[in-house]
Amino acid sequence: MKSAVIVFPASNCDRDAQTALAEITGTPPHMVWHAETEVPDVDLIVIPGGFSYGDYLRCGAMAAQSHIMRDVMKKAEAGVAVLGICNGFQILTESHLLPGALLRNADLKFVSRPVELVVDESQSAFTRKYSKGERVRFPVAHGEGNYFADEETLNRLEGEDRVVFRYAPGDNPNGSARNIAGILNEKRNVLGMMPHPERACDPLLGSTTGRPLFQSLIDTLS
């Protein structure tokens, strides 16, 4: 599986994603700087966590307007798999590749800790190696991860089985509507999530429950 990681000024999980992808897929990903205009021909594009453009205006707002995102949007429409993690999720909502928005955490605190998640949908290119209802443990590290969408959109996401990850009951770290931690687009080739699966791929990091996500992609896309 060929992959690429987009790097913005102040991305800070680009190398975590690079390490996880290189180790699990066996092929180092292309690292693509934000000022470039084209992503190489790959099966998976990762938009990593961080504080792109210093979170100016709104988290992800500036990155969504960058040159490289125009090509990411084009490729997403053509069916290339796109995984947005943390700031990557914020960028995907600001680009309107995913519905809703990420608001300031309900308690105003930056939260950095492992959280317990429930896999709510295993019928996707990203989660086929998990089973529905399975518990996984990924770290979160964000100040603006409070998922918001209007009732109609939330009902639609649930009705179309597009909520892939939810915070386990009692472990919602940010006030997200309906405990939503990760969602798919309509075509199911774009996943945005606040928790970090790429930081849960090595026993040294305390959890390896992120590995099946990348193995699912290898299975589906290779």
Next chain:
Amino acid sequence: MKARVFVTLKNGVLDPQGKAIGHALNNLGFDAVGNVRQGKLIDIELTEQDEAKAHASLKAMCEKLLANTVIEKYEIELRP
């Protein structure tokens, strides 16, 4: 021409910062303070002299970048 753009959260969207400001004001003894909502103010200088064109252009800026219309609303004020 100068413009002032106000970007605020839509009614019904939780504003924890506004709430925290309200609590802080209450703690300072401003007992009359009720609900508080906060937002952004953006001043923009424009070379456009035509008011209608300036307004249309600012509206496009708000829709495309300045506001996230999923959660925010905006108001535009033009000043000669």
